[in-house]
Amino acid sequence: xxxxxxxxxxxxxxxxxxxxxxxxxxxxxxxxxxxxxxxxxxxxxxxxxxxxxxxxxxxxxxxxxxxxxxxxxxxxxxxxxxxxxxxxxxxxxxxxxxxxxxxxxxxxxxxxxxxxxxxxxxxxxxxxxxxxxxxxxxxxxxxxxxxxxxxxxxxxxxxxxxxxxxxxxxxxxxxxxxxxxxxxxxxxxxxxxxxxxxxxxxxxxxxxxxxxxxxxxxxxxxxxxxxxxxxxxxxxxxxxxxxxxxxxxxxxxxxxxxxxxxxxxxxxxxxxxxxxxxxxxxxxxxxxxxxxxxxxxxxxxxxxxxxxxxxxxxxxxxxxxxxxxxxxxxxxxxxxxxxxxxxxxxxxxxxxxxxxxxxxxxxxxxxxxxxxxxxxxxxxxxxxxxxxxxxxxxxxxxxxxxxxxxxxxxxxxxxxxxxxxxxxxxxxxxxxxxxxxxxxxxxxxxxxxxxxxxxxxxxxxxxxxxxxxxxxxxxxxxxxxxxxxxxxxxxxxxxxxxxxxxxxxxxxxxxxxxxxxxxxxxxxxxxxxxxxxxxxxxxxxxxxxxxxxxxxxxxxxxxxxxxxxxxxxxxxxxxxxxxxxxxxxxxxxxxxxxxxxxxxxxxxxxxxxxxxxxxxxxxxxxxxxxxxxxxxxxxxxxxxxxxxxxxxxxxxxxxxxxxxxxxxxxxxxxxxxxxxxxxxxxxxxxxxxxxxxxxxxxxxxxxxxxxxxxxxxxxxxxxxxxxxxxxxxxxxxxxxxxxxxxxxxxxxxxxxxxxxxxxxxxxxxxxxxxxxxxxxxxxxxxxxxxxxxxxxxxxxxxxxxxxxxxxxxxxxxxxxxxxxxxxxxxxxxxxxxxxxxxxxxxxxxxxxxxxxxxxxxxxxxxxxxxxxxxxxxxxxx
Amino acid sequence: xxxxxxxxxxxxxxxxxxxxxxxxxxxxxxxxxxxxxxxxxxxxxxxxxxxxxxxxxxxxxxxxxxxxxxxxxxxxxxxxxxxxxxxxxxxxxxxxxxxxxxxxxxxxxxxxxxxx
Numbered sequence: 001x002x003x004x005x006x007x008x009x010x011x012x013x014x015x016x017x018x019x020x021x022x023x024x025x026x027x028x029x030x031x032x033x034x035x036x037x038x039x040x041x042x043x044x045x046x047x048x049x050x051x052x053x054x055x056x057x058x059x060x061x062x063x064x065x066x067x068x069x070x071x072x073x074x075x076x077x078x079x080x081x082x083x084x085x086x087x088x089x090x091x092x093x094x095x096x097x098x099x100x101x102x103x104x105x106x107x108x109x110x111x112x113x114x115x116x117x118x119x120x121x122x123x124x125x126x127x128x129x130x131x132x133x134x135x136x137x138x139x140x141x142x143x144x145x146x147x148x149x150x151x152x153x154x155x156x157x158x159x160x161x162x163x164x165x166x167x168x169x170x171x172x173x174x175x176x177x178x179x180x181x182x183x184x185x186x187x188x189x190x191x192x193x194x195x196x197x198x199x200x201x202x203x204x205x206x207x208x209x210x211x212x213x214x215x216x217x218x219x220x221x222x223x224x225x226x227x228x229x230x231x232x233x234x235x236x237x238x239x240x241x242x243x244x245x246x247x248x249x250x251x252x253x254x255x256x257x258x259x260x261x262x263x264x265x266x267x268x269x270x271x272x273x274x275x276x277x278x279x280x281x282x283x284x285x286x287x288x289x290x291x292x293x294x295x296x297x298x299x300x301x302x303x304x305x306x307x308x309x310x311x312x313x314x315x316x317x318x319x320x321x322x323x324x325x326x327x328x329x330x331x332x333x334x335x336x337x338x339x340x341x342x343x344x345x346x347x348x349x350x351x352x353x354x355x356x357x358x359x360x361x362x363x364x365x366x367x368x369x370x371x372x373x374x375x376x377x378x379x380x381x382x383x384x385x386x387x388x389x390x391x392x393x394x395x396x397x398x399x400x401x402x403x404x405x406x407x408x409x410x411x412x413x414x415x416x417x418x419x420x421x422x423x424x425x426x427x428x429x430x431x432x433x434x435x436x437x438x439x440x441x442x443x444x445x446x447x448x449x450x451x452x453x454x455x456x457x458x459x460x461x462x463x464x465x466x467x468x469x470x471x472x473x474x475x476x477x478x479x480x481x482x483x484x485x486x487x488x489x490x491x492x493x494x495x496x497x498x499x500x501x502x503x504x505x506x507x508x509x510x511x512x513x514x515x516x517x518x519x520x521x522x523x524x525x526x527x528x529x530x531x532x533x534x535x536x537x538x539x540x541x542x543x544x545x546x547x548x549x550x551x552x553x554x555x556x557x558x559x560x561x562x563x564x565x566x567x568x569x570x571x572x573x574x575x576x577x578x579x580x581x582x583x584x585x586x587x588x589x590x591x592x593x594x595x596x597x598x599x600x601x602x603x604x605x606x607x608x609x610x611x612x613x614x615x616x617x618x619x620x621x622x623x624x625x626x627x628x629x630x631x632x633x634x635x636x637x638x639x640x641x642x643x644x645x646x647x648x649x650x651x652x653x654x655x656x657x658x659x660x661x662x663x664x665x666x667x668x669x670x671x672x673x674x675x676x677x678x679x680x681x682x683x684x685x686x687x688x689x690x691x692x693x694x695x696x697x698x699x700x701x702x703x704x705x706x707x708x709x710x711x712x713x714x715x716x717x718x719x720x721x722x723x724x725x726x727x728x729x730x731x732x733x734x735x736x737x738x739x740x741x742x743x744x745x746x747x748x749x750x751x752x753x754x755x756x757x758x759x760x761x762x763x764x765x766x767x768x769x770x771x772x773x774x775x776x777x778x779x780x781x782x783x784x785x786x787x788x789x790x791x792x793x794x795x796x797x798x799x800x801x802x803x804x805x806x807x808x809x810x811x812x813x814x815x816x817x818x819x820x821x822x823x824x825x826x827x828x829x830x831x832x833x834x835x836x837x838x839x840x841x842x843x844x845x846x847x848x849x850x851x852x853x854x855x856x857x858x859x860x861x862x863x864x865x866x867x868x869x870x871x872x873x874x875x876x877x
Numbered sequence: 878x879x880x881x882x883x884x885x886x887x888x889x890x891x892x893x894x895x896x897x898x899x900x901x902x903x904x905x906x907x908x909x910x911x912x913x914x915x916x917x918x919x920x921x922x923x924x925x926x927x928x929x930x931x932x933x934x935x936x937x938x939x940x941x942x943x944x945x946x947x948x949x950x951x952x953x954x955x956x957x958x959x960x961x962x963x964x965x966x967x968x969x970x971x972x973x974x975x976x977x978x979x980x981x982x983x984x985x986x987x988x989x990x991x992x993x
Contacts, residue, residue: 006941022959023933029958030911030929036954062929069937 007070023066024059031056078397085398089405095370096402098769099363103406105762106359107448108413113352113755114444115418125334126259128199129294134301136166136291136308139329141595143581148291151283152315152323156291159311162304166293167193168273171263173701175537177729178244179231184535184731185245188224188267189276197292198262205239205254212253213272215279220272221250225258227268243269247539262292283315284322284663292333305330322663325595347829351503351759356448358499358763362770363406365492367399369777400450407446424751490810493774497814497850498821500760500767504846505822507760509829510753512842514746522742523677524574525614528565529738530712531573532719534730535701544629547698550726551606557722558706563715566707568608571699572601574677575742583660584690586645587667597660600641601679601687604702606694610636610674612705618642620652620672623693633696635668641688642673656690668692705738712737764850768857775807775861786868796866803865807858814854815847822846890925895935897978898925900963900971903945907962909952910936936961944970 031052038048056062089096127133137145138152148156148168157166169190176183192213201207203225212220221243223232232238242249256270273289295304308328316324381391541547555567572580583597592598607623609615618639627634635656642651651670659665668690676686694702708715716735723732779786786799822843890898902908902916914927939945944967950960963971 006943026910026959027929027933029909029956032956033909033911033952033958057929062933065930066933066937069934069941 019067019070020063023063027056027059027062081394081397082401084394085401088398089402092370095366096405098773099366099402100406100409102359102362102366102766102769103403104409104413105766106356107407107410108417109759109762110352110356110448111410111414111444112417112421113348115414116348116421127197127333130333132164132295132297133197133333134293134295134304134330135333136293137329138286138323138326140326142583142597142599145290145329145331147286147288149283149286149323150277150280150289151285151319152312152326153289153291155311155315156308156328160304160307162296162299162307164294164296165193165197166291167191167197168289168291169194169262170273170287170289171267172271172276173535174245175247175539175729175731176231176243176245176268177247182729182731183231184733185227185268186263186266187221187245188263188270189273190270191273194270194292195256197294198260200256200260202254203257204236205252207254207256208270208272213274215275215277217272217275219248219250219275220253221245222254222256222270223252224267224269225256225260226266228255231268246537283319293330301330301332322594347506348755348759351506351756354499354503355759355763355766358496358766358770361492361496361499362766362773363402365489365496365770366773369489369773396454400454403450407448421755424754489774489777493771493810494814494817496767496770497811497854498818500763501815501818501846501850502822502825503756503760503763504850505818505843506825506829507753507756508842508846509826509839510756512839514750514753522574523615523675526574526738526742528708528710528712529613530706530708530715530719530735531738531741532704532706532723532735533573533701533733534704534723535733536730538700540727540729541700544698547700548629548695551694551698551702551704553726554704554722555606555608557725558704558719561715561718561722563708563710564706565709566608566612567704568610568612569606569694569702569704570609570613571604571694571702572679573703573705573738573741574613574679575744576679576703582658583663584665585657585660587655587657589645591661594662597662598688601689602658603679603689603691604694604697604699605636605691606702609705612707613677615677616675618673618675619650620670622672622674623691623695625695627693627695629695631696633666633668634671634693636672636674636691637670638674638686638689638691639676640686641690642670644688658690701733764853767850768853771807771811771854772857772860774810775803775858776864778806779803779861779865782865783868786865790868791871799868800862800866803862804858807855807862811851811854811858815851818850819843819847890931894978895927895931896939897971897974899932899935899939899961900944900967900974903961903963903967904971907950907960909958909960911958913961939967942966942970 034052034055035045035048038051039045043051125133136148136156138148139145147170150168153166153168160166167190169188172187172189174185174187176185190208192208192210195201195207202222205222207222208220211217223238228234228238238252238255241252243252244250250271277287277289295301305328312323312326312328536547536550541550551569555569558564558567581599581601583599585591585597605623607625607627610617610622619642620636623634623636637651637656645651646654651673653670655667655669657665657667674691677689679687679689706712706715706719719735720732723730789799790796826839826843898917899913902913902920905916908916910929910932914929914932917925917927936945936947939961940947943964945961946964947959947961949957952958
């Protein structure tokens with residue numbers, strides 16, 4: 001090893017010719033010594049020189065031999081190794097095919113998953129110094145990462161010592177008119193420093209200047225590339241033209257380049273935030289603004305947040321109020337963008353890693369078995385003069401060759417696999433579409449391939465190293481059944497079974513969880529409901545009366561359509577996610593500490609929402625026409641809310657205050673309790689929720705639920721006509737059967753569960769191959785022993801029992817270890833996925849399945865053992 | 878073919894022994910290639926003929942294994958020569974090789990001297 005290192009170092013540091021020159025100089029100096037000596041003995045100088053030259057010998061030859069010592073073994077030996085390797089692979093086609101396929105599956109599955117993980121989690125964000133970009137929000141004791149108030153932002157930006165720059169951003173929905181059909185569009189509302197932080201320069205025109213981003217400034221808009229191309233036909237003369245948004249003209253001053261995808265759901269154009277926000281002096285006024293900021297080099301996120309908290313503490317003294325308990329909250333942008341997907345991808349990566357380990361164990365077992373069969377061949381080679389290093393090198397070459405073939409096949413599989421993954425992905429996942437087998441993925445695949453090659457290569461090398469030549473030549477079977485080899489192969493099979501069981505168990509748990517979520521009562525009836533989502537623009541619907549007027553008339557018209565059974569509206573439909581939570585307090589309870597004010601989801605529903613969705617009313621009454629806009633304020637809470645505060649008594653009649661004891665807010669009397677509905681998605685944890693009546697708290701954006709007696713899809717055109725009949729400038733946000741919304745909320749879980757099930761299936765197949773290979777080999781080396789037993793009168797059933805016992809023993813040890821490991825893994829899973837429960841039945845089912853498959857795989861070798869022809873076998877011994 | 882060794886012919890090195898002998902020659906102190914040759918020839922009672930075609934590659938192999946290190950220095954008579962010295966690893970290797978050689982010689986001796 002040391003020699004190789006020296007040679008490699010010389011290869012990189014030495015110049016060709018240096019070594020030869022140095023050796024020449026050395027020989028010269030030696031010649032001078034000899035000449036001097038010869039002269040000292042009394043020779044004449046010419047003779048002395050000639051004698052010295054004669055004594056030294058052929059100078060060229062010496063130099064070349066000395067330089068040769070630094071060369072690597074000639075290329076021919078490597079070529080020969082490769083040739084022998086190919087010959088070895090061809091000579092055992094079955095073995096080679098199984099190894100290559102096993103590796104291809106292991107490496108292919110891993111690379112496919114890693115490509116996705118790489119695209120979504122690891123690929124650096126396409127911004128300058130992106131590793132220092134952070135997303136900032138505020139936190140209070142109840143919620144992390146809530147919006148930053150405008151006043152706090154001003155102070156943070158002006159007084160911090162940790163950030164290079166800071167910009168605010170949020171999104172807004174506006175209606176575009178005056179260019180064909182009215183269109184509902186999304187704006188990225190940003191402060192002028194935003195583009196600088198992202199390193200984005202406009203493709204046309206300019207980005208915002210500080211004077212665009214001020215209250216009272218002229219209305220300007222910068223277009224997103226995709227919007228410019230798809231809606232404005234990529235018109236290069238668009239600068240200076242106007243866009244009519246919510247009825248007001250905005251001058252187009254710039255177009256951003258393609259590929260700027262900061263906002264997850266995509267936006268159509270950018271508007272200056274400060275101009276939009278106006279002058280705000282109330283420090284406690286939250287909107288939906290978050291901050292983008294770049295840390296100064298060398299400043300940690302924790303130190304920067306501490307810096308901001310210092311500002312918050314100063315402000316608590318100079319400008320006290322509801323913000324006093326708030327802190328700065330920050331995450332690196334790279335972490336924030338992957339967000340919810342992280343657990344899923346990590347889970348899949350762990351599963352892929354397990355499959356690879358199983359694949360490696362399989363290959364190692366196979367190679368180990370083959371090496372012992374080949375012990376005789378190796379012994380003969382050693383006996384006729386092959387050096388041990390050469391033998392080891394050749395075995396390694398053969399295994400690396402197999403690994404390379406497997407890796408190549410795996411890369412192909414990965415390519416198709418990742419295409420299939422992208423095609424099968426249920427939702428637009430940020431970055432997923434850009435998944436390619438880039439150099440990092442390739443490097444990962446190569447590393448796995450080489451490691452696998454080395455790992456499996458080491459096994460036969462150790463076996464060859466331990467070889468006792470004489471006994472190998474005399475009796476290959478005794479050596480092949482040597483205790484050590486058998487034990488390590490058995491250990492591999494046991495480990496394989498254990499790992500497979502863990503995967504099967506994890507897949508089983510997730511599957512059960514998914515089935516539970518799908519079959520669980522969602523708390524409403526999603527079938528036969530058409531969901532119509534609308535957002536009334538504030539430019540044409542200025543007052544609550546106008547909003548109420550629109551929806552009242554719409555529901556009246558919709559109720560007149562044939563087949564329509566019931567029409568109700570809600571502002572945040574089930575499975576829609578977090579549409580907004582807020583502080584509250586219970587009036588007849590002691591006021592909580594400012595830091596402990598509870599929060600709940602606030603939602604708005606009209607009189608018929610609960611009926612149209614078939615959400616049961618547990619107590620009290622639903623909303624009624626008597627809940628007049630100016631009348632006493634009422635609310636309906638969900639079961640989780642009611643149980644949290646009044647586990648023993650009825651919630652009806654109690655009063656809640658919006659905003660909690662320390663903020664302004666109206667007081668509501670609870671008039672009813674409704675059933676829980678998965679607001680964050682089906683099968684998710686229920687969350688306390690407060691419904692306000694639409695009549696008292698009208699909302700411009702509502703989802704109108706239309707229950708029909710027939711097919712919701714066929715009702716859609718009539719619904720569309722009804723909307724246009726009332727307001728032909730109003731865009732429809734979305735119109736689809738509600739079952740499709742429910743599907744979408746389960747789609748991602750279905751996706752990852754499906755993948756995990758695929759992995760478990762793959763692992764089972766690999767483990768079956770491994771067990772088959774081992775037992776098959778085990779029977780082969782024992783054929784003579786079996787023959788002798790049969791010849792001595794052992795009945796066939798006892799041979800079967802003997803072989804069967806081996807298989808059962810290995811699989812039960814593996815299964816026990818796997819059950820233990822599975823139990824540990826299920827703890828980890830429980831932290832990762834909501835609703836996972838310990839489940840003995842699932843564990844037992846997984847163990848049974850794995851043992852059963854192991855026994856099926858063992859059946860063929862066991863049967864073969866019973867078919868040994870005693871006479872023939874004994875004759876061939 | 879003569880079966881008896883011709884005493885006029887000098888001994889050839891067995892494979893791998895030259896390296897050990899070079900290490901041994903450096904045990905007494907750093908020396909240059911010619912000095913090593915002279916040492917070996919003198920110590921073997923002129924039984925060994927050290928061929929430069931073997932010596933130089935052997936020295937290179939020892940350098941690769943980090944058993945010796947070389948450095949150009951002035952010799953006592955004012956000539957520049959490359960002096961080699963033992964490294965700690967080389968010293969360890971010499972001890973190991975010496976004891977292995979002694980076992981080999983004893984075994985050879987016992988077998989060859991055995992009667993019958």
